[in-house]
Amino acid sequence: MKRKDLLGLRDVPRAEIEHILDTAVRFRGVSERRIKKVPTLRGRTVVSLFFENSTRTKTSFDLAAKRLSADGVSISASSSAAKKGETLMDTARNIDAMAPDLVILRHSCAGSPHMLARSFDFSVINAGDGINEHPSQGLLDMLTMRDHLQSLEGKTVAIVGDVFHSRVARSNLYGLRTMGARVLVAGPGTMCRPELEVLGAEVRHRIDDVLAEADVVMMLRIQRERLARAMVSTAGEYADLYGLDLKKLARASERTLVMHPGPINRGVEMTPDVADHANSVILEQVRNGVAVRMALMYLLLGEIDEAAA
Numbered sequence: 001m002k003r004k005d006l007l008g009l010r011d012v013p014r015a016e017i018e019h020i021l022d023t024a025v026r027f028r029g030v031s032e033r034r035i036k037k038v039p040t041l042r043g044r045t046v047v048s049l050f051f052e053n054s055t056r057t058k059t060s061f062d063l064a065a066k067r068l069s070a071d072g073v074s075i076s077a078s079s080s081a082a083k084k085g086e087t088l089m090d091t092a093r094n095i096d097a098m099a100p101d102l103v104i105l106r107h108s109c110a111g112s113p114h115m116l117a118r119s120f121d122f123s124v125i126n127a128g129d130g131i132n133e134h135p136s137q138g139l140l141d142m143l144t145m146r147d148h149l150q151s152l153e154g155k156t157v158a159i160v161g162d163v164f165h166s167r168v169a170r171s172n173l174y175g176l177r178t179m180g181a182r183v184l185v186a187g188p189g190t191m192c193r194p195e196l197e198v199l200g201a202e203v204r205h206r207i208d209d210v211l212a213e214a215d216v217v218m219m220l221r222i223q224r225e226r227l228a229r230a231m232v233s234t235a236g237e238y239a240d241l242y243g244l245d246l247k248k249l250a251r252a253s254e255r256t257l258v259m260h261p262g263p264i265n266r267g268v269e270m271t272p273d274v275a276d277h278a279n280s281v282i283l284e285q286v287r288n289g290v291a292v293r294m295a296l297m298y299l300l301l302g303e304i305d306e307a308a309a
């Protein structure tokens, strides 16, 4: 892979997505061994900078770096000097002075990883920038779908919930369209805006209008603070209208996969019996996350070394 950074899936061509997913499959075995470590990135330095809360994504990147033998340091908002008023650029200049090879950034400002990628020689992976993109999540979701559906070409993926404000949905939309899948979206009008059609989605609103056709139904976390703006008064009302329960799931095919990027609000986006259903692949998504992030680190840093050797 010739790119220095992975900032989003918008401009990543199909062959490159396939290559990343195939590489992730090769790395998956490492996490199944008793000694979960390969020497691939020995001596390389990975810094993860998380300015927003995260458990899953941060742990996943940290474990991926460790399993490749990279030296990793992670800094989260609560421990960073940003709390003392330092700008992101100054934080990055200081980190750059310590010679990292790769910086993983999560930040509430859309475009912040792009700014670092333009300004510094280290590689950058976007781990979520505001409502823009979260490419490693899109890739781990596509790997999980591919495991079950073989190919994504011609498959139908329904994304339900706050699609408009979701970087997970946006990265999936770009990636899935590139891979030849159809994307249907449903949710309250304020969260499922007509503009999404520009990105290649078919906007339907009611969950019943997307379930019957879906090979995959991806439920998004509902951010309680956004409910009022969505003109849905309570989490209970949202659950009735847009949440997935066994009755609604029965309208889908019996093979329809249920996905969620986490963290789940049980009883809101989906009932506990749907979250733990045989069709739910939510923990496979998490397992694939480590492999996809190992693949990305290897492709951004490791392959370059091999070519130079």
Ligand code: NCD
Pocket: 056, 057, 128, 134, 137, 167, 168, 220, 221, 261, 262, 263
């Ligand atoms: C998501 C995120 O932070 O964008 N979570 C994740 O990375 N798995 C989605 C969310 O917070 O709802």
